[in-house]
Structures are given as C-alpha cells and as structure tokens.
Amino acid sequence: MKFTLKIWRQKNTNTAGKFVDYQISDVNSDMSFLEMMDVLNDELVRKGEEPVVFDHDCREGICGMCSMYINGRAHGPKRATTTCQLYMRNFSDGETITIEPWRASSFPVLRDLSVDRSSFDNIIQAGGFISVNTGQAQDANSTPVNKEDADLSMDAAACIGCGACVAACKNASAMLFVSAKVSQFALLPQGQSERSERVLAMVNTMEEEGFGSCTNTGACEAECPKEISISNIARLNRDFLAASIMK
C-alpha cells in the first residue's frame, strides 16, 4: 500500500508548527498504524532527517499512551479502537492521511504528535483515589456490591486516560474523563466515605487546568476507545451539585 502522510511537525511547545507531507510505499496492510509510523521514522533517520515524535507504550490498546488525531478523528476512523490497534487495512491504497496531535490548551504539544497530559495526572492526584487504610484483605463477599453497580463501576474504570474525549470535544472538555474517574468510586461502597470531597476536588482541578465545558454533543462517547458512556457525566453533574450544596 502507498500513502501520502500529512503530519504535524512542531519543534517544541513554544514554537508554531506546520504540516509536512511525506510519501510512504510498500506498507503492509496488516501493519498497525504505529508500525507504519515506525517504518516512516526508519526511512527519515536513514535520510538523516528528524524522526516524527509520537507517544506509544503497550501497543495492545490498554495503556492510553498513543494519541493521534487521524483524518479528523481521535484515534482514527475505527470505533472503540486506540491508534495502536488501528490497522492499515482500514485505509484505502493511495489515500492522504492527515495526522495531528490532540489540540487543547491543557494538553500542550511537547514535540510533533506528542502532547503533555499532566493535567490529567493533576486531576487524579486531586481525588482519584481512596484514602482509607485497607489493612488485610477481607473475605471475598464481606462488603456486598450490587452486580449492576459493580458492572457500571468496571465500565467506568475501563478509562485508560488517553485524552481522546478532550481531543474530540469541540470545547476540549475533560468531563468524560473526570466523570469516569469519579463514577468508578461513586458506584462502590468503598468510594462512599469521600464521595463529596472527591467530586469537588477533581472538578475544581479540572476547572483550574483550563478544560472547556460540556455541551453534551456526545463526541467524546463516540470517539472513546473504551466506549465510556456519557451517563457518567450525568452522574458527575448530580454528585457535583449535591456536594456543592451539602458541603
């Protein structure tokens, strides 16, 4: 397969970037998108040019490191798929593929396609944990959990924090991420003791980090590689309202 790649090149956070076109041929249709990028970088290095910087780690769709905006969509055109799990057979031969970094003031570009997602870490550090002394492991069913709640909590906990929700949102809002991280605890008995404090701390940090507001377009849910539901955002709204009034 042959492709024209239109890739965003940016030296660092403080300089302006621009698109640069690259031609790539002999791409195997069973290569992953990142393998295709590796091949491109290999060619660039051989030619003595700077390789394209992009984030990646596990390459099996669970770490949340890969982060490209491909042909106008976060993680590319395939539903519920991270960039590393996207294969070149999902593109047509000869196609021009536009590749950009996540664009949000809270995710400054470090270089090329790599962005700094520390703002997510700051939100987690504000309240995405349980600060109780757990002691020894309990008996398996000593704390009863409703099966439906356990499932919803697990669904929320599937969030890998990649930032596709922010990237896809027209307002660069982090509401889907924050709502997933609040919900995974709010749905379980272990999360109850700090439920109000958590939602206040995490939402306040989200606001300070400069993310936009949620306008319920549903773009985040549609682009999320882990298909986190926006019903979590409704839960976050409820919890935040209750905590703001009661605390």
Added chain:
Amino acid sequence: MKYSVKPLFSSTIGKKLLMAISGLFLCTFLVVHLIGNLQLFKNDGGFAFNVYSKFMTTNPLIKTVAYVNYALILLHVFTSLALTIKNKKARPVSYGYNNAKANSIWSSRNMGILGTIILVFIVVHMQNFWYEMKFGEVPMMSYFEYISPEGKTLSTQNLEEVAPSSYGTVRQVIVKDLYKEVTTEFSEEALLVLLYVIAQIAIGFHLWHGFASAFQTVGINHKRYSPIIKTLGYGFSIIVPALFAIMPLYFFFIK
C-alpha cells in the same frame, strides 16, 4: 483529600446548570405563548385574541412571570457567552482537518450560531409587537363584558346584542387591537415573515439538541426515561416551531 467548596455557579458545571434550567423554563414559556397565539386562527375578527392579550398584559401574576422570562433570556445569553469564551480558550489552535460530523450532530455543535439568530429575532419581535403595544400607535377595538350584581364578570361578548338582558350590567371595554396589528404586519411585510420563519427553523434546531441536553446537564440520564425524553424533545422541536411558523405564513399567503 484536600478539597474546597467554591460558589456553584463559578464552575462550568454550575453555569451549565443555569443554561439548562433557564432553557427548560423558556421551553414552557414557548408552550404558553403558542397556546395563546393559536387564537389568531379563530375566525372572530380577533375578539378571542384581544381578550387574551388584555389578560396577559394586565394580570399581575402574568406580568411578574413575563419579567422573570426576560431575565432568564438574558441569563441564558450571558452565561452562554461566559462558557463560550472559556471553551474557545481551551482550544487555541484548531485542527487542520476535523471530521466532527462523524461523532456528533450539527445542531449540537452550532448552538451559539442558532442562539444568535434566535436573539436577533427576539429583539425584532419585541420591537414589532411589545414596544409598539406599549409605546406605539395601535388601533383600538371594543368588546362587552356582562357583570352580575355582585360584580363578577359573567361573560365577554364580541357584540352587544348577543347577550340576553338577564346577564346584568353591560360594560363596554376598549382595548388595543393587537389582532389587527399582528395580522396587518404579517400580511404586508414579506421580509418580516421570512425572518420569523427562519427564526422558527433556528429554534427547532436549537431545541433538537437543547431539550434533551438540558436533562443530561441536570443529571437525568436513565436507561428507561432518557429515550422518552429524547423522543419528547424531538417532537417538541418540530411541532412548536412549526405551529409558530404557520402564523405569519397563514396571514401572508392565505388570510
């Protein structure tokens, strides 16, 4: 866990709550306004519409609610401005290629543009009818009220001779003929009719997203009720603006 309680409306979630509540109130206003205006279609020379207009402009409760309504329109506008400014700041560099239609509907991404069209319409609409009624020259008309010896209004009639004398005292009431004002404006001004129809289309698209969105913002997302709310919203956003749009079209083309 370190936390602080900030004023609810300083957060974007709090501001969205203001948007949702004021928006839903404005939806109920639309229904009341529509039901009243449907009397324009009564073939009675404007009698029913004028009696209704007099009630709406003189009843103290209605007057109070009207001012609440104006305040909520302003709140809706200024809150959306504050949110839009924050949202624009959140993405200073836009995408070179963004395929947004793959993940969201057009109306959800263009609430601001739709809202601006609606705001322009509201200003023109208030100037046309509200300002004209309060400060302009409006033709007058009269109807008759039949009052019992105890001072209760028994009935209002278009013509004096219709009522039997057993109804008690007859009183002639002179009011502004808003029916005539509305119908002459609509039958003569083609551009105005066009603006009204465009505005109703904008309201339709605004509500197509806004109605259900307001429930999500106040925290209502339920596997059984949310689909019902969505369907209700779609029905509301078609039926209400369509009925409003028929009014100027009816007087321009038919009446």
